Amino acid sequence: xxxxxxxxxxxxxxxxxxxxxxxxxxxxxxxxxxxxxxxxxxxxxxxxxxxxxxxxxxxxxxxxxxxxxxxxxxxxxxxxxxxxxxxxxxxxxxxxxxxxxxxxxxxxxxxx
Amino acid sequence: xxxxxxxxxxxxxxxxxxxxxxxxxxxxxxxxxxxxxxxxxxxxxxxxxxxxxxxxxxxxxxxxxxxxxxxxxxxxxxxxxxxxxxxxxxxxxxxxxxxxxxxxxxxxxxxxxxxxxxxxxxxxxxxxxxxxxxxxxxxxxxxxxxxxxxxxxxxxxxxxxxxxxxxxxxxxxxxxxxxxxxxxxxxxxxxxxxxxxxxxxxxxxxxxxxxxxxxxxxxxxxxxxxxxxxxxxxxxxxxxxxxxxxxxxxxxxxxxxxxxxxxxxxxxxxxxxxxxxxxxxxxxxxxxxxxxxxxxxxxxxxxxxxxxxxxxxxxxxxxxxxxxxxxxxxxxxxxxxxxxxxxxxxxxxxxxxxxxxxxxxxxxxxxxxxxxxxxx
Numbered sequence: 001x002x003x004x005x006x007x008x009x010x011x012x013x014x015x016x017x018x019x020x021x022x023x024x025x026x027x028x029x030x031x032x033x034x035x036x037x038x039x040x041x042x043x044x045x046x047x048x049x050x051x052x053x054x055x056x057x058x059x060x061x062x063x064x065x066x067x068x069x070x071x072x073x074x075x076x077x078x079x080x081x082x083x084x085x086x087x088x089x090x091x092x093x094x095x096x097x098x099x100x101x102x103x104x105x106x107x108x109x110x111x112x
Numbered sequence: 113x114x115x116x117x118x119x120x121x122x123x124x125x126x127x128x129x130x131x132x133x134x135x136x137x138x139x140x141x142x143x144x145x146x147x148x149x150x151x152x153x154x155x156x157x158x159x160x161x162x163x164x165x166x167x168x169x170x171x172x173x174x175x176x177x178x179x180x181x182x183x184x185x186x187x188x189x190x191x192x193x194x195x196x197x198x199x200x201x202x203x204x205x206x207x208x209x210x211x212x213x214x215x216x217x218x219x220x221x222x223x224x225x226x227x228x229x230x231x232x233x234x235x236x237x238x239x240x241x242x243x244x245x246x247x248x249x250x251x252x253x254x255x256x257x258x259x260x261x262x263x264x265x266x267x268x269x270x271x272x273x274x275x276x277x278x279x280x281x282x283x284x285x286x287x288x289x290x291x292x293x294x295x296x297x298x299x300x301x302x303x304x305x306x307x308x309x310x311x312x313x314x315x316x317x318x319x320x321x322x323x324x325x326x327x328x329x330x331x332x333x334x335x336x337x338x339x340x341x342x343x344x345x346x347x348x349x350x351x352x353x354x355x356x357x358x359x360x361x362x363x364x365x366x367x368x369x370x371x372x373x374x375x376x377x378x379x380x381x382x383x384x385x386x387x388x389x390x391x392x393x394x395x396x397x398x399x400x401x402x403x404x405x406x407x408x409x410x411x412x413x414x415x416x417x418x419x420x421x422x423x424x425x426x427x428x429x430x431x432x433x434x435x436x437x438x439x440x441x442x443x444x445x446x447x448x449x450x451x452x453x454x455x456x457x458x459x460x461x462x463x464x465x466x467x468x469x470x471x472x473x474x475x476x477x478x479x480x481x482x483x484x485x486x487x488x
Contacts, residue, residue, distance in 0.1 A: 003150075004308050004364075032233055034263045037372040048311070048364060051203070051253075052231025053260040056311050056370065062363045068120065069335050073157055081204075085230035088237055 004048040004055060005070070005079045006063035007031065009041050022049065024079075025067065029086040052086050121337060128340040129163045135347035141167045143299055143436060144346060147289060148306035149176030149464030150334055156473035158336045168343065171436030172459075172466030174288045175306055177253045178205050179458040179465040180389045181281055184420040186211035189250045189279045190219055192415045199225045199242060201235040202250040209461055212422055216250075232264040232278075239268075239276035246275045248411045251282055255312040258282040258400060259373035262380040265402070265409050279411040280401050282381070285309050286317050287398035288389065293325050297437050302346040304339065305331035307361050314369025315357050322355040333361040380406050388421070390458035391430030428457035433466060440470040447471060 007022035018034045020041070032053045033041065039057060041047055046063040047054035058066070070076045136142060146152055152172045155161065161170060174180055190211055193200035200216060207217045207228060220226035225245070229235045235249035251261045261278060268276050285306060292298060305318055310331045318329045328349035332342035342360045349355060359365055380402060387399030402410035411417075424430060428445050432438040440446055440459065450456035452468045459467035 004311075032231075032260070032263065034267075035259050035370060035373045035376065038370075048308075050308065051257055051260045052233050053263065055256070055308070055373070056364055056366075058364060065120075065335070069333075073154055073334070082230045085228070086234065088229070088234050088241075 006066045009045050024083045133165050136165045143169045143301050145171040145173045145300050146304040147173035147175045153464050154334050156469040176464040178462035182388045182390050183422040187420040188417050199247045201227045201229045204228045232261045250279045254309050256308045259376045262376040265380045277409050277411040282400040287395050291395045303329040305329045310365045312370050312373045315367045318357045326355045328355050330358045391434045430457040440467040
């Protein structure tokens, strides 16, 4: 629940400075920077992400450590599933026994 | 073995474990509570109990938001979503949590429009994409998550999106710690403070624990070495008869917290006079609701809420486990009526709950004990 996922800011949206493109081990998604108003990150900075919002800036070294922690905790798949789901990008892949999940997929090609 | 290989800096871990043994001695018993469910999960996952000397006992606290949510709140939220115009949106953690008539996922199978979102802002996006529907975000979480809900509501208000509401179950950690400390059968010596909650609230809100209650608290990271170092810091305080707030997780947690996040929470939320916690009962001023400025986005004001109360079966001893009076396996229902597949009590509901963590990792314990003694 309190997963904090490290990501690197790739780009800050030109028309909305509250949105940034982040890279989490190769997966790129838009996240919200609204909670870092007092300490704005710039491209190249690392942040800890929780439920689609950057929570704090961290060093690159701590970001890599955090990724190792998630791996060791067995939470890396959950974390990547969360990141891939940001922006309603991915259908959930809860191992839903007989439950129809296809309708969860929302086509939304526009990342902006 | 696998678990040992996953530890970074095994020499440092071994040294820290040695320091813990030296400080703990053998003349007394120490009972330390880790408040956060993430720590509980990590403690079991890494088999830390097998590294620690026997006179250090870890008690698992209330910091698992899914676990402490009363079943009646799930029933209430799902009852609003019986309306065919309502989309029920929630984090994946909520989807398998049982209400009296089944989980959100089971309701979905029966035709309810239930969607998983990974961010509250995606629930708002759903509302933009479905203007003919009403999207209700079923919000849960401590102060780690509440600011994101708050900011999403501020965006909904600014953009004038009115087919969106929040069914707010956000709770705050300090009153729960207070309730545990006030309990007459409380038997704790010190606290391992939550990591990610503290990125938001900082370390100051814990000062009363040290000053008024004379209990040390150390805000801790989640790696094995973080938690062992936090235990060293707690033992040093206890041995020196000190009680203060310390921050082991400085690389992530600023002492003052995240002011922008606190401002967003203050803009949107107000404290409820009281709120029910599964396993702990009613705790005053322990949860958040939307304030009057955001009444138009408050699902509890926009819809009729039945106000369902479901009492946990008397045989489930969640409260005693939460307060550290009982170990998970000492509960009468543990592993029999109450399992992670069929949770009866609060602490079996999520993998961060102490009973579920105990249940999931117990069977590996023997193997881990063997492997860890070699490095400890």
